[in-house]
Amino acid sequence: MTLPSKQQVRIPKATASAIMEVVEGACNRQLEGITAPEAAKYAGISSEEYARKALDSATQLGMLTKTDQKYYPTNDISDFPRASKEQKPFLFRKFLQRFDPFILFASLLGRGNLLDQAARKVGVIYSVEAGPESIRFTLSNWGEYAQIIEAKKGKIVLKIETPILSAEYIRELLEAMEHDIKARMYIATKLGDNVFGYMRQDEIDFLVKSIRTHQKSPRNSIDDAGRAFEDFLRRVLLDKEKDASDCKGITELAERMKGEKLVDQKQLEICRAIGSIRVAAAHSLDRLSNEAWTINPDAAIETILLTITMIRSVHVYVFLNIQTF
16 A cells, blocks of 8 residues: 655744744845844844744745745735734734644644644654654644634643534534634544645645635635645645646546546546536536536535545545545
């Protein structure tokens, strides 16, 4: 059995406040970027190595980019210079909630795992070089600073409700749309830890966007979910060392997987259905009827949920040989 390739993530041991200080230095236009020695001086950090860890953390979170030995702010951090001290935690949260290892960490805590257990599992799933103790300290600090988790009676607890899979999934999903992090935690719970850890950030981003926009823009939301699914299927084929270069769209990728005996006939049929709905949503006029399909919000959310289910189903079938929907 061939195991899936793992994402390797760095989680340097640096506090959120130190990260925000070095980011502030990088946003200073007079410096035109910042080096680790400059960041240490700007933030009042005694160790250049610690400043480098803070800069690396900011890079992992998408706040900074590195070119040669200098760190520069990304376009997403443009609001930073105008942020007050009280606003900085919310700005940090904007980036932390898009950091999938933290989402998994928070999801595990919400499902009753202890800090050590959650940190250990994140470390294994994302192949983090740092030890569980370092991961626990860092992610807990980041979460508390961002006001996502808090210490209560000696324990770390979530400050938001964790989505739990149940028959009331529509209600939960509507709640998930209120906050980006709720949508991500919903997806993490529905996919399961290992499958969520396999997903790329851009794939998760597409799924989150699809959930949040399904009411206002059902056509585009189905297309976003379809992009995530298509990219996932193509990557599975590549991980299994199968050629997918001539495959276009979900249906052709699924058919190639069936030809390579990577999925079951029932899975192929559902993939074809998702592909067909995506085509109907993406095109203004149907090729045969020359009329447009009406895409309702309820159809969009049902398609998105089915897509997430199929991502999980295909993953466990391919890599664990388990038949499940």
